[in-house]
Amino acid sequence: MTAETTQPASNLAADTPATAWTPDQPMVSLKNVHKAFGELEVLKGVSLDVMKGEVICIIGPSGSGKSTLIRCINALNDIQQGSITVEGIEVNDPKLDKLELRKKVGMVFQQYNLFPHKTALENVMMAPLHVLKESKAEVEKRAVGLIKKVRLEGREHHYPGELSGGQQQRVAIARSLAMTPDVMLFDEVTAALDPETVKEVLVTIQELAEDGMTCILVTHEMGFARELADHIYFTDRGIIVEHGPPATFFTDAKDPRTKEFLSQIL
């Protein structure tokens, strides 16, 4: 995964100003992010950096602000204070070009949120056709490839209602990838699945990570996090309590809250 970071930045335009993002800087960077829903403070100064090709996992008790955190990264939620950048784009800028941001950031939700009136293949093809206005032949080729990648050959023409949860979630991943994002956000994507189908989705994400995709995952699958993550963040009540690489995080947790959470979940 780290090999990715050394690749030349050939796709960066030479005439962009000095602030232009380069791959030696964090791809996603949160600095002192504060977010409140009315009176309720949900994020109270969160900072974290994600380098290109890194996989980070966010864990923490329910209600600690994990979903809010990851939704802020693609501007589904706005923030009150602090800064979030994705490849140098300031997400909190009132003049933000949301389309530019969303071309870079893919998101997969807990409840899949597929478009129920479209088949699996159509779900994957829609956004590139409607949003990027790419040619149908090109999009179809890519979509068929992605369906194959998530191991759903033969299900292309099934509607979401005809697929299992795990299959739907893999379509949702393919749908996100069809927009060729640079970073993927996963918000508890296996939490709604039957135990048997959790694995097939995790395998898909693992392959994605091994291909060098930058991933930010909220998850309760500790085994998965330990194996795959470059870095683990533990959140509680709107702050990052503790973080570190999995090798030390799971064994040397210092904060009592982390210890308690890990003892409950492991």
Place this chain on the structure above:
Amino acid sequence: MLEVIAPFFQNLYEKTGINFIIFYDQYEYDRFIHAIWVSFQLIIACLIFSTIVGIIGAWAQGARSKLLRLTMAGYIQLFRNTPPLVQILFFYFVLGNFTPTYDAGGFQQAYIGAFGWAVVSLSFFAGAFNVEIFRAGIEAVPTATREAAESLGYSRLKAYIYIILPLAFRVCLPSLNNNLVNLLKTTTLAYAIAVPEMMYTANQVWSDNVNVPEMMFVLFVYYIGLVGVLVWMMNRWERKMKIPGYG
């Protein structure tokens, strides 16, 4: 056509006095056929335009502009809470006075005639109900689906066209169905401004021939038939739009 049925109805009239003159007299027959044609045009135009008003109105109701939202709310209140007959008369006699005219060989002809005003007023009348119907359908689309569209880069308009409206349509088809049936029946009010549709023509025929019960019978059969066809088509459409494994 007339040659085939005329002897029977002529005979019926002579034997029993039951006078379906539109089925044996060439002049009345032509009037009747013309009425069918006009009422078809009127109904189809109103069905289409009122649906368009509903779709655009439901979009405008969710707009960021407060002025636009207030305008929509005012429009809906006005058209839902006043009699459609009053609306037609208002459009034709009040707004009709201000329509631009053109020189039609010696006299001034208005660009929008009685037929046009009937279409406009009836479309806005039924459209006001359609806006509410579509809004209910749109509200039934989960926020999560909108967010999925949003995070794929869909703008509000594109999400509305490609995702929200198609899903909302399926939810609101039964109520839309109802409202369009009502609209079909309400088109008879166009007789008040002398649009030569079926109601108006029937009225003329019975005034000329004193056969009110017979023409009433024709009216009933005609509208039962039309409503039947509309309902059949809407039901077919509803079935066709059904998504496997959904709802």
